[in-house]
Amino acid sequence: AQLTEALDGDYEVDVVGVGQHGASPKDKAPDFDAAIRSAVEAAERMAGDRIRHVHVAAAGRSLTTRRIGVDLDIEGGVITREDVVDCLAQGARAAAPEGSEPLHAFKIRYAIDGEPAPDDPVGLAGAALNAEILGVSVKDSYVANVESMLGRAGLELDEIVAAPFAAAEAVLIDDEKELGVLMLDIGARTTSYALFDRGVLIGCGGIGVGGDHITRDIAQIFGAPITYAERMKTLHGSVLTGPGDEHRLVDFPQLGDGAEIVRHSKAELAAVIAPRFEEIVELSLAALPGGAAARRSVRRAVLTGGGSLLLGARETAERIIGVKTRLG
Numbered sequence: 001a002q003l004t005e006a007l008d009g010d011y012e013v014d015v016v017g018v019g020q021h022g023a024s025p026k027d028k029a030p031d032f033d034a035a036i037r038s039a040v041e042a043a044e045r046m047a048g049d050r051i052r053h054v055h056v057a058a059a060g061r062s063l064t065t066r067r068i069g070v071d072l073d074i075e076g077g078v079i080t081r082e083d084v085v086d087c088l089a090q091g092a093r094a095a096a097p098e099g100s101e102p103l104h105a106f107k108i109r110y111a112i113d114g115e116p117a118p119d120d121p122v123g124l125a126g127a128a129l130n131a132e133i134l135g136v137s138v139k140d141s142y143v144a145n146v147e148s149m150l151g152r153a154g155l156e157l158d159e160i161v162a163a164p165f166a167a168a169e170a171v172l173i174d175d176e177k178e179l180g181v182l183m184l185d186i187g188a189r190t191t192s193y194a195l196f197d198r199g200v201l202i203g204c205g206g207i208g209v210g211g212d213h214i215t216r217d218i219a220q221i222f223g224a225p226i227t228y229a230e231r232m233k234t235l236h237g238s239v240l241t242g243p244g245d246e247h248r249l250v251d252f253p254q255l256g257d258g259a260e261i262v263r264h265s266k267a268e269l270a271a272v273i274a275p276r277f278e279e280i281v282e283l284s285l286a287a288l289p290g291g292a293a294a295r296r297s298v299r300r301a302v303l304t305g306g307g308s309l310l311l312g313a314r315e316t317a318e319r320i321i322g323v324k325t326r327l328g
Contacts, residue, residue, distance in 0.1 A: 017047025036153045053156050056146050057163035058103070060185070060192030060206020064137045065289065066095040067108070067202075072129045079112070079121050079129055087131050095135020101143045103160055106201045108132040119199075134201060136162050164194040164204040171304050171328030172196065180299040182321065183328070184284055186307025188212045193284050197297045203289040207280070211307040214276045221272050222264055224252040232269065233310075239277045240312030241270045270312075277313065281320045301325040 019042025021035040040051050070091045074083055092105035110117040112126035121129060138160060147157050167185045168177075177196040185192040192206040214237070219229035236250050245266040254260040285295060301321045303313060308327055318325035 017043040017045075017049070019043035019046070032149055033152050036149060036155075040153060040155065051155065053158045054150060055159045055161060056150075056157060057166050058138050058142065058160050059187070059190045060162075060164045060204060061190050061208050062138055062142055063103075063162055063164075063205055064097060064100060064139075065204060066097075066135050066137075067289075068095050068133055068135060070094065070131045070133055072131075074126055074129055077125055077127065079124050079126060081122050083129055084120075084122060087129055088133065091131060091133035092135050092137075095133065096137035099140050100137040101140055101160075102135060102137045103162055104134075104136040104165065106134040106136070106165075108134055108200050108202060134203070136165075136204065162204055164192040164206065165201060167192065167304055168194040168196065168201070168204075171302055174199070176300050176302065180297045182288075182298045182301045182323075184281065184301065184303050184305075184308075184317070186210055186280060186303065186305040186313075188306065191280050191284055191305070191307070193288065195288060195298070202297075205287055205289075207283045207287055209276075209280050209283060211305075213280075214273055214307070214310075217272050217276050218269070219255070222252045222269075223254050223262065225255050228253060233273070236266055236269060237273050238266065238270045238311035239274050239316045241267045245270065273310065274312075274316070277307070277310065277316060278320060280307065281317050285321065295321075298323055302328040304328040 019039040021038035021042070044051055068091060070087050072083060072087045072090065088105040088107065092102035095105065096102040107119075109132050110119070110121050111130040112121060112124055113128055114130060117124065143160065146160065150157050164183070164185060168183045172181060172183060178199045180197045183194045187210045189210045189212050190206050190208055191210050193204060194201060195203040211233075215226060215230045215233055218224065218233055219226045222229070224232070232250060232252065238245075248266045249263040250266060250269060251261050251263055254262060288295060298321065301317060301323050303317055303325060304327070307313065314325050314327055
């Protein structure tokens with residue numbers, strides 16, 4: 001998908017063009033070049049402008065995260081904005097494994113000469129600035145592949161950002177971040193997560209399971225073409241079984257013989273969807289850094305992405321995670 005933004009005088013985001021091109025679930029080797037060109041061209045038509053530079057969101061499963069400590073000696077005895085920037089930059093470089101490109105350095109906490117410091121230590125006196133930082137990086141090969149694909153479409157890469165962090169900035173509120181919140185972004189082929197506590201990002205990543213896996217389960221169990229299984233998931237899919245669903249029937253044309261129609265109840269459809277959706281949530285929880293300790297810091301959860309739109313998704317996630325859950 002492609003989003004074009006313009007900034008007004010108050011630096012409010014103004015969306016002037018949107019384009020998208022989604023690959024079919026049956027595409028084992030989707031044409032990414034064609035998808036990029038189609039999405040960008042659609043955004044350009046809507047915006048009435050030419051797109052030359054882009055920011056790319058890296059999915060959670062492509063990210064590497066590492067928590068490290070950084071100690072920066074302060075010249076002059078007073079911390080400046082440049083000192084803070086240098087501290088974060090050192091942390092980003094140190095946290096990135098060999099062969100990786102640093103993307104972000106998120107401050108977890110600061111200290112001055114070993115004593116706790118406020119979120120913004122600029123102007124305070126001290127000999128050393130100590131910081132605990134969450135570094136986020138991607139492999140050099142990932143960056144090279146992205147630049148290559150964009151180059152073939154006549155585009156230049158400005159920046160790669162962590163998709164879980166970008167999604168969290170869009171759907172979470174400050175109080176949720178402060179009290180402890182888990183965001184799950186359930187996409188087509190991957191699910192990304194972002195974990196916040198005391199207002200800061202303490203973990204992000206992803207798993208290789210998403211909504212397309214649910215679609216394939218439906219196609220395999222009911223013998224339907226993948227494109228039709230996707231349509232039935234969208235129109236009739238639910239994670240929960242409702243009253244009377246065992247009597248509400250859905251037609252499934254059979255793979256290889258469109259004239260043959262087999263009917264299954266919505267209850268049977270939900271029985272196929274529910275185990276996979278539960279697996280997505282459970283695998284995401286298992287992937288959280290810190291394990292059980294990380295789960296205890298979660299006070300709320302927020303679901304976003306296409307997979308969150310299934311009926312009963314919020315209620316099921318709330319039961320598994322054990323905290324109040326909303327859609328974002």
